[in-house]
Amino acid sequence: MTKFLGSKRIFTAVFISGTGTNLKNLIKFSLTKKSPITVKAVISNKNEAKGLNYAKKYKIKIRIFKFDNNDDREILNFLKKEKIKLICLAGFMKILSKKFIQKFEGKILNIHPSLLPKYKGLNTHKRVINRNEKFSGCTVHLVNSKLDSGKIILQKKVKVFKRDTSSKLAKRILKQEHIIYPKAILKLISNL
Numbered sequence: 433m434t435k436f437l438g439s440k441r442i443f444t445a446v447f448i449s450g451t452g453t454n455l456k457n458l459i460k461f462s463l464t465k466k467s468p469i470t471v472k473a474v475i476s477n478k479n480e481a482k483g484l485n486y487a488k489k490y491k492i493k494i495r496i497f498k499f500d501n502n503d504d505r506e507i508l509n510f511l512k513k514e515k516i517k518l519i520c521l522a523g524f525m526k527i528l529s530k531k532f533i534q535k536f537e538g539k540i541l542n543i544h545p546s547l548l549p550k551y552k553g554l555n556t557h558k559r560v561i562n563r564n565e566k567f568s569g570c571t572v573h574l575v576n577s578k579l580d581s582g583k584i585i586l587q588k589k590v591k592v593f594k595r596d597t598s599s600k601l602a603k604r605i606l607k608q609e610h611i612i613y614p615k616a617i618l619k620l621i622s623n624l
């Protein structure tokens with residue numbers, strides 16, 4: 433696990449529900465020399481998730497699960513079979529069960545589009561703008577059993593402009609997400 437350079441990269445699964453720009457970015461990162469991870473599988477709760485096209489393009493294994501707790505064992509079996517040691521949630525919109533989180537304690541990362549602990553949950557950009565915040569941003573954190581509350585690994589502040597719309601702010605934050613997610617992985621792994 434700790435020996436990640438050279439050929440011994442950490443087998444990683446990325447969980448997505450939607451567009452998958454973070455997935456694309458993580459795949460690209462995983463193909464660089466300095467990457468400690470290999471994206472071995474992409475898992476989604478939605479078989480129409482656009483991001484699955486990136487997995488197809490890079491010939492990465494795809495699995496679709498409902499994540500309704502009944503398929504926990506099936507998912508865990510798959511991850512075990514694939515020797516997955518790290519999970520990166522990237523726009524994954526389902527809540528993982530406590531049992532699942534326990535099995536992968538300290539090994540599930542999530543990216544959230546706000547400066548946690550502020551603005552947990554959904555519709556972050558709209559809430560940030562409505563509250564006239566001067567800054568928002570993004571956070572990579574470990575997942576625990578409370579929503580968006582695990583240990584923070586890395587954050588990046590982004591300025592909110594007076595005339596910002598949710599989609600303009602989301603775009604600027606997404607750019608920063610793509611920068612900090614790989615950095616957070618490197619940071620997490622160097623501390624193992």
Ligand code: GAR
Pocket residue numbers: 448450451452453454455483522523524525543544545553606609
């Ligand atoms: C990203 O902004 C990510 O931070 C957010 O969904 C977007 C997914 O974009 N995640 C959450 O809101 C999780 N609660 P992507 O599909 O293009 O990576």
